[in-house]
Amino acid sequence: MSRPAIHVSGDVARAVETGAPVVALESTIFTHGLPRPRNLAVALEAEELIRAAGAVPATIGVYDGVPTVGLTAEQIAVLSDTDDIDKASLRDLPVVAALGRHGGTTVAATAYLANRAGVRVFATGGLGGVHRGASETFDESADLTTLAGTPITIISAGVKSILDIGATLERFETLNIPVIGYGTRRYPGFYVSDSGYELHYSVNSPEEAAKIISSRDALGLRQAVLLANPVEESRQLPPDVLDDVLRRAWAEADRQGIGGNAATPFLLDFIQRDTGGRSLEVNVDVYRGNAALAAKVATALSAESD
Ligand code: PSU
Ligand code: MN
Numbered sequence: 001m002s003r004p005a006i007h008v009s010g011d012v013a014r015a016v017e018t019g020a021p022v023v024a025l026e027s028t029i030f031t032h033g034l035p036r037p038r039n040l041a042v043a044l045e046a047e048e049l050i051r052a053a054g055a056v057p058a059t060i061g062v063y064d065g066v067p068t069v070g071l072t073a074e075q076i077a078v079l080s081d082t083d084d085i086d087k088a089s090l091r092d093l094p095v096v097a098a099l100g101r102h103g104g105t106t107v108a109a110t111a112y113l114a115n116r117a118g119v120r121v122f123a124t125g126g127l128g129g130v131h132r133g134a135s136e137t138f139d140e141s142a143d144l145t146t147l148a149g150t151p152i153t154i155i156s157a158g159v160k161s162i163l164d165i166g167a168t169l170e171r172f173e174t175l176n177i178p179v180i181g182y183g184t185r186r187y188p189g190f191y192v193s194d195s196g197y198e199l200h201y202s203v204n205s206p207e208e209a210a211k212i213i214s215s216r217d218a219l220g221l222r223q224a225v226l227l228a229n230p231v232e233e234s235r236q237l238p239p240d241v242l243d244d245v246l247r248r249a250w251a252e253a254d255r256q257g258i259g260g261n262a263a264t265p266f267l268l269d270f271i272q273r274d275t276g277g278r279s280l281e282v283n284v285d286v287y288r289g290n291a292a293l294a295a296k297v298a299t300a301l302s303a304e305s306d
Contacts, residue, residue, distance in 0.1 A: 006066075006067045006113060006116055007068045009068070010070075012056060012069055012119065013070075016118040016119060019305055019306070021056065021299045021301070022055060022058050022120070022121070023050045023122065023123055023298050024060055024110060024113075024114035024119045025050075025058065025110075025123060026061075026104075026105055027060060027105050027110070028105060028110075029042075029124065030042060030079070030104065031079055031082070031085050032265045033125070033264075033283075034284075035272060035280070036080065040076065040081070042287060043076050043080060045288070046291040049288060053295030053299070058070045058114065058117070059076055061102075061103060062097060062102060062104075062105065063079065065098070065099065065100035067097055069116075069119065078102070079104060085104055086102065087103070087106065087261050088103030088105050088106065089141075089143075090108045090142055090146055091142065092109070093113075106128065106142070107124055107127055107154070108142045108147070110124075111146060111147060111150045112146060115151065115152050119152070120213070120298065121152070121297050123154075123155045123290040123293070123294035123295075124154060124287075125286050126190040127141070127226070128143035128144070129141055129143065129165070129167075130163055130167040131263060132162075134167065139260070140168075140171065144168070144177075147175070147177055147224035147226070148176065148223055150223075151222045151223065151224065153209070153213050153224065153226075153227060153297065154225070155227045155229055156226065156227075157190045157229055157286040158187055158195055158228050159190065160190050160268070161195075162264065162267040165189060165195045165196075176223050177223045177224055177225075178223065178225050178226065179199055179200075180199070180227050181199045181202035181230075182293060183203075183204055183230075185198060185199050186199065187199050187228055190283075190286060191236060191271075191282050191286075192236045192242055193236050199228065203227075206293070206297045209227055209297050210300035210301040210303075211304075213225055214304055214305075227297065229289055231282060231285055232285075232289075235285050236282060237282045245274045249267050249274070252270060253266055268283075
Protein backbone atom coordinates (compact mmCIF):
# COMPACT_ATOMS: atom_id res chain seq x y z
CA MET A 1 0.00 0.00 0.00
CA SER A 2 1.37 3.42 -0.82
CA ARG A 3 1.79 6.05 1.87
CA PRO A 4 -0.08 9.34 1.64
CA ALA A 5 2.08 11.95 -0.12
CA ILE A 6 1.87 14.32 2.85
CA HIS A 7 1.95 13.23 6.48
CA VAL A 8 -0.16 15.34 8.85
CA SER A 9 0.44 14.72 12.56
CA GLY A 10 -2.48 13.62 14.75
CA ASP A 11 -2.48 16.90 16.73
CA VAL A 12 -2.60 19.03 13.62
CA ALA A 13 -5.17 16.87 11.84
CA ARG A 14 -7.49 17.00 14.88
CA ALA A 15 -7.12 20.76 15.23
CA VAL A 16 -7.83 21.35 11.53
CA GLU A 17 -10.81 18.99 11.70
CA THR A 18 -12.36 20.80 14.67
CA GLY A 19 -11.49 24.32 13.47
CA ALA A 20 -9.11 24.93 16.39
CA PRO A 21 -6.32 27.48 15.83
CA VAL A 22 -3.19 26.12 14.13
CA VAL A 23 -0.02 27.97 13.13
CA ALA A 24 2.36 26.62 10.49
CA LEU A 25 6.11 27.19 10.87
CA GLU A 26 8.76 26.74 8.18
CA SER A 27 11.95 24.73 8.55
CA THR A 28 14.46 26.52 6.28
CA ILE A 29 14.76 29.10 9.04
CA PHE A 30 16.38 26.45 11.27
CA THR A 31 18.03 24.25 8.62
CA HIS A 32 19.62 27.07 6.59
CA GLY A 33 18.91 30.42 8.27
CA LEU A 34 20.11 30.20 11.87
CA PRO A 35 23.41 28.85 13.20
CA ARG A 36 23.66 25.76 15.42
CA PRO A 37 22.86 25.15 18.22
CA ARG A 38 20.65 28.23 18.45
CA ASN A 39 18.56 27.02 15.49
CA LEU A 40 17.02 24.13 17.43
CA ALA A 41 16.32 26.24 20.51
CA VAL A 42 14.57 28.88 18.40
CA ALA A 43 12.52 26.30 16.50
CA LEU A 44 11.26 24.70 19.70
CA GLU A 45 10.69 28.04 21.40
CA ALA A 46 8.46 29.21 18.54
CA GLU A 47 6.35 26.07 18.99
CA GLU A 48 6.17 26.68 22.73
CA LEU A 49 5.05 30.30 22.25
CA ILE A 50 2.25 29.14 19.99
CA ARG A 51 1.12 26.46 22.46
CA ALA A 52 1.21 28.96 25.33
CA ALA A 53 -1.11 31.18 23.29
CA GLY A 54 -3.58 28.33 22.96
CA ALA A 55 -2.87 27.32 19.36
CA VAL A 56 -1.37 24.16 17.85
CA PRO A 57 2.05 24.57 16.17
CA ALA A 58 2.65 22.75 12.88
CA THR A 59 6.32 22.84 11.98
CA ILE A 60 6.65 21.71 8.38
CA GLY A 61 9.56 20.02 6.62
CA VAL A 62 10.56 16.91 4.70
CA TYR A 63 11.69 14.05 6.93
CA ASP A 64 13.21 11.02 5.23
CA GLY A 65 11.38 11.87 2.06
CA VAL A 66 8.05 12.48 3.81
CA PRO A 67 6.65 16.02 3.53
CA THR A 68 5.36 16.42 7.08
CA VAL A 69 2.93 18.92 8.58
CA GLY A 70 3.58 18.76 12.32
CA LEU A 71 7.12 17.47 12.78
CA THR A 72 7.87 16.00 16.21
CA ALA A 73 10.46 17.65 18.46
CA GLU A 74 12.79 14.71 17.72
CA GLN A 75 12.40 15.20 13.97
CA ILE A 76 13.04 18.93 14.31
CA ALA A 77 16.21 18.08 16.27
CA VAL A 78 17.42 15.74 13.52
CA LEU A 79 16.71 18.22 10.71
CA SER A 80 18.38 21.05 12.59
CA ASP A 81 21.54 18.97 12.93
CA THR A 82 21.80 17.40 9.45
CA ASP A 83 24.71 18.69 7.37
CA ASP A 84 23.73 17.96 3.79
CA ILE A 85 20.05 18.76 4.19
CA ASP A 86 18.31 20.17 1.12
CA LYS A 87 16.79 23.64 1.01
CA ALA A 88 13.43 22.60 -0.34
CA SER A 89 11.38 25.13 -2.21
CA LEU A 90 8.35 23.99 -4.18
CA ARG A 91 10.29 22.75 -7.21
CA ASP A 92 12.50 20.65 -4.93
CA LEU A 93 9.64 18.96 -3.06
CA PRO A 94 8.92 16.11 -5.50
CA VAL A 95 12.63 15.38 -5.85
CA VAL A 96 13.48 15.46 -2.15
CA ALA A 97 10.42 13.29 -1.45
CA ALA A 98 11.14 10.75 -4.19
CA LEU A 99 14.80 10.42 -3.23
CA GLY A 100 13.96 9.98 0.46
CA ARG A 101 16.00 12.94 1.62
CA HIS A 102 15.62 15.43 4.47
CA GLY A 103 14.57 18.94 3.48
CA GLY A 104 14.10 22.29 5.18
CA THR A 105 11.05 23.81 3.50
CA THR A 106 11.12 27.44 2.39
CA VAL A 107 8.19 29.79 2.77
CA ALA A 108 6.93 28.67 -0.66
CA ALA A 109 7.03 24.93 0.08
CA THR A 110 5.76 25.41 3.64
CA ALA A 111 2.82 27.54 2.48
CA TYR A 112 1.95 24.92 -0.12
CA LEU A 113 2.01 22.02 2.36
CA ALA A 114 0.19 23.98 5.07
CA ASN A 115 -2.59 24.89 2.67
CA ARG A 116 -2.91 21.28 1.48
CA ALA A 117 -3.32 20.24 5.11
CA GLY A 118 -5.95 22.92 5.77
CA VAL A 119 -3.73 25.12 7.96
CA ARG A 120 -4.66 28.76 7.39
CA VAL A 121 -2.05 30.80 9.27
CA PHE A 122 1.73 30.66 8.94
CA ALA A 123 4.44 32.52 10.89
CA THR A 124 7.92 33.13 9.51
CA GLY A 125 10.76 35.60 9.98
CA GLY A 126 11.26 37.27 6.63
CA LEU A 127 9.83 36.36 3.24
CA GLY A 128 11.84 35.79 0.11
CA GLY A 129 11.47 38.36 -2.66
CA VAL A 130 13.30 40.09 -5.46
CA HIS A 131 17.08 39.99 -5.07
CA ARG A 132 19.20 43.01 -5.91
CA GLY A 133 20.22 42.95 -9.54
CA ALA A 134 17.30 40.70 -10.45
CA SER A 135 16.73 42.57 -13.69
CA GLU A 136 19.99 40.93 -14.85
CA THR A 137 20.02 37.68 -12.86
CA PHE A 138 16.28 36.91 -12.73
CA ASP A 139 16.81 35.96 -9.07
CA GLU A 140 13.48 36.38 -7.42
CA SER A 141 12.28 33.98 -4.76
CA ALA A 142 9.74 31.33 -5.67
CA ASP A 143 7.97 32.55 -2.52
CA LEU A 144 6.45 35.30 -4.69
CA THR A 145 4.75 33.26 -7.40
CA THR A 146 3.77 30.54 -4.94
CA LEU A 147 2.04 33.01 -2.65
CA ALA A 148 0.15 34.37 -5.64
CA GLY A 149 -1.72 31.05 -5.80
CA THR A 150 -1.81 29.88 -2.20
CA PRO A 151 -4.68 31.14 -0.04
CA ILE A 152 -2.94 31.27 3.32
CA THR A 153 -2.03 34.10 5.69
CA ILE A 154 1.61 34.78 6.45
CA ILE A 155 2.85 36.81 9.37
CA SER A 156 6.36 38.11 8.68
CA ALA A 157 8.47 41.16 9.47
CA GLY A 158 8.57 42.07 5.81
CA VAL A 159 10.99 40.70 3.31
CA LYS A 160 14.59 40.21 4.28
CA SER A 161 16.70 43.35 4.23
CA ILE A 162 19.11 41.68 1.80
CA LEU A 163 16.51 42.05 -0.97
CA ASP A 164 15.38 44.83 -3.27
CA ILE A 165 12.40 45.81 -1.14
CA GLY A 166 10.89 48.34 -3.55
CA ALA A 167 10.95 45.83 -6.40
CA THR A 168 9.47 43.14 -4.15
CA LEU A 169 6.55 45.41 -3.22
CA GLU A 170 5.96 46.06 -6.93
CA ARG A 171 5.83 42.30 -7.53
CA PHE A 172 3.33 41.82 -4.68
CA GLU A 173 1.17 44.39 -6.42
CA THR A 174 1.46 42.68 -9.82
CA LEU A 175 0.70 39.30 -8.26
CA ASN A 176 -2.40 40.60 -6.45
CA ILE A 177 -0.94 39.81 -3.02
CA PRO A 178 -2.30 42.17 -0.35
CA VAL A 179 0.24 43.47 2.18
CA ILE A 180 -1.21 44.76 5.44
CA GLY A 181 0.83 46.46 8.15
CA TYR A 182 0.10 45.36 11.70
CA GLY A 183 -0.19 48.56 13.71
CA THR A 184 1.75 50.50 11.09
CA ARG A 185 1.54 51.94 7.58
CA ARG A 186 5.32 51.62 7.14
CA TYR A 187 6.54 48.42 5.55
CA PRO A 188 8.95 46.76 8.00
CA GLY A 189 12.46 45.84 6.84
CA PHE A 190 12.99 42.66 8.87
CA TYR A 191 16.06 43.76 10.90
CA VAL A 192 14.61 47.29 11.07
CA SER A 193 11.07 48.33 11.87
CA ASP A 194 10.75 50.67 8.87
CA SER A 195 12.10 49.78 5.43
CA GLY A 196 11.37 53.25 4.11
CA TYR A 197 8.34 52.13 2.08
CA GLU A 198 4.72 53.04 2.72
CA LEU A 199 1.82 50.54 2.81
CA HIS A 200 -1.73 51.21 1.69
CA TYR A 201 -3.38 49.39 4.57
CA SER A 202 -2.93 48.57 8.20
CA VAL A 203 -4.94 46.77 10.88
CA ASN A 204 -4.70 47.10 14.63
CA SER A 205 -6.10 43.82 15.92
CA PRO A 206 -6.10 40.09 15.14
CA GLU A 207 -9.88 40.34 14.62
CA GLU A 208 -9.47 42.94 11.88
CA ALA A 209 -6.88 40.74 10.21
CA ALA A 210 -9.25 37.76 10.43
CA LYS A 211 -11.97 39.80 8.70
CA ILE A 212 -9.69 40.48 5.75
CA ILE A 213 -8.80 36.79 5.51
CA SER A 214 -12.46 35.76 5.55
CA SER A 215 -13.23 38.40 2.94
CA ARG A 216 -10.47 37.03 0.68
CA ASP A 217 -11.97 33.55 1.05
CA ALA A 218 -15.56 34.71 0.52
CA LEU A 219 -14.48 36.41 -2.71
CA GLY A 220 -12.92 33.18 -3.93
CA LEU A 221 -9.48 34.80 -4.20
CA ARG A 222 -6.47 32.48 -4.07
CA GLN A 223 -3.68 34.89 -3.08
CA ALA A 224 -1.94 34.82 0.27
CA VAL A 225 -2.64 37.67 2.66
CA LEU A 226 0.60 39.10 4.05
CA LEU A 227 0.52 40.59 7.50
CA ALA A 228 3.66 42.66 8.09
CA ASN A 229 4.60 42.82 11.76
CA PRO A 230 7.56 45.11 12.54
CA VAL A 231 10.19 44.44 15.18
CA GLU A 232 9.97 46.98 18.00
CA GLU A 233 12.08 50.02 17.23
CA SER A 234 13.98 49.69 20.50
CA ARG A 235 15.04 46.17 19.49
CA GLN A 236 15.89 46.71 15.83
CA LEU A 237 19.38 46.57 14.32
CA PRO A 238 20.58 50.19 14.14
CA PRO A 239 19.86 51.24 10.53
CA ASP A 240 23.40 52.56 9.95
CA VAL A 241 24.86 49.23 11.11
CA LEU A 242 22.51 47.44 8.71
CA ASP A 243 23.34 49.68 5.73
CA ASP A 244 27.03 49.18 6.28
CA VAL A 245 26.93 45.39 6.63
CA LEU A 246 24.56 45.03 3.67
CA ARG A 247 26.97 46.85 1.37
CA ARG A 248 29.79 44.53 2.36
CA ALA A 249 27.63 41.38 2.23
CA TRP A 250 26.50 42.15 -1.33
CA ALA A 251 30.05 42.95 -2.43
CA GLU A 252 31.34 39.68 -0.98
CA ALA A 253 28.54 37.67 -2.64
CA ASP A 254 29.43 39.29 -5.97
CA ARG A 255 33.13 38.63 -5.46
CA GLN A 256 32.51 34.94 -4.72
CA GLY A 257 29.91 34.63 -7.48
CA ILE A 258 27.25 33.38 -5.07
CA GLY A 259 23.86 32.95 -6.73
CA GLY A 260 20.80 30.73 -6.98
CA ASN A 261 19.37 29.33 -3.78
CA ALA A 262 22.71 29.81 -2.00
CA ALA A 263 22.34 33.60 -2.07
CA THR A 264 19.93 33.97 0.86
CA PRO A 265 21.78 31.64 3.29
CA PHE A 266 25.12 33.22 2.33
CA LEU A 267 23.95 36.79 2.93
CA LEU A 268 22.18 35.97 6.22
CA ASP A 269 25.27 34.15 7.47
CA PHE A 270 27.56 37.02 6.46
CA ILE A 271 25.36 39.50 8.33
CA GLN A 272 25.22 37.28 11.42
CA ARG A 273 28.99 36.87 11.58
CA ASP A 274 29.75 40.47 10.72
CA THR A 275 27.44 41.96 13.36
CA GLY A 276 28.86 39.63 16.03
CA GLY A 277 25.51 37.95 16.54
CA ARG A 278 23.60 41.20 16.93
CA SER A 279 21.51 40.54 13.83
CA LEU A 280 20.85 37.03 15.14
CA GLU A 281 19.18 38.42 18.25
CA VAL A 282 16.99 40.66 16.10
CA ASN A 283 16.17 37.72 13.82
CA VAL A 284 15.07 35.69 16.85
CA ASP A 285 13.05 38.60 18.29
CA VAL A 286 11.29 39.11 14.99
CA TYR A 287 10.41 35.44 14.81
CA ARG A 288 9.05 35.35 18.36
CA GLY A 289 6.87 38.37 17.66
CA ASN A 290 5.51 36.81 14.49
CA ALA A 291 4.76 33.45 16.12
CA ALA A 292 2.88 35.18 18.94
CA LEU A 293 0.85 37.35 16.56
CA ALA A 294 0.12 34.38 14.29
CA ALA A 295 -1.36 32.47 17.24
CA LYS A 296 -3.69 35.42 17.92
CA VAL A 297 -4.74 35.70 14.28
CA ALA A 298 -5.36 31.93 14.08
CA THR A 299 -7.48 32.20 17.24
CA ALA A 300 -9.50 35.13 15.86
CA LEU A 301 -10.00 33.26 12.60
CA SER A 302 -11.15 30.13 14.35
CA ALA A 303 -13.64 32.18 16.44
CA GLU A 304 -15.02 33.74 13.23
CA SER A 305 -15.79 30.39 11.66
CA ASP A 306 -17.63 29.14 14.76
N1 PSU B 1 13.85 34.16 6.80
C1 PSU B 1 14.91 33.99 7.63
N2 PSU B 1 15.80 33.00 7.31
C2 PSU B 1 15.63 32.19 6.22
C3 PSU B 1 14.51 32.37 5.37
C4 PSU B 1 13.65 33.37 5.72
O1 PSU B 1 15.07 34.70 8.61
O2 PSU B 1 16.43 31.31 6.00
C5 PSU B 1 14.29 31.47 4.17
C6 PSU B 1 12.79 31.29 3.94
O3 PSU B 1 12.53 29.91 4.02
C7 PSU B 1 12.54 31.82 2.55
C8 PSU B 1 13.87 31.56 1.89
O4 PSU B 1 11.48 31.15 1.94
O5 PSU B 1 14.79 31.90 2.92
C9 PSU B 1 14.03 32.35 0.62
O6 PSU B 1 15.09 31.85 -0.11
P1 PSU B 1 15.22 32.21 -1.68
O7 PSU B 1 15.55 33.67 -1.73
O8 PSU B 1 16.33 31.33 -2.20
O9 PSU B 1 13.89 31.87 -2.27
MN1 MN C 1 16.75 32.76 -5.59
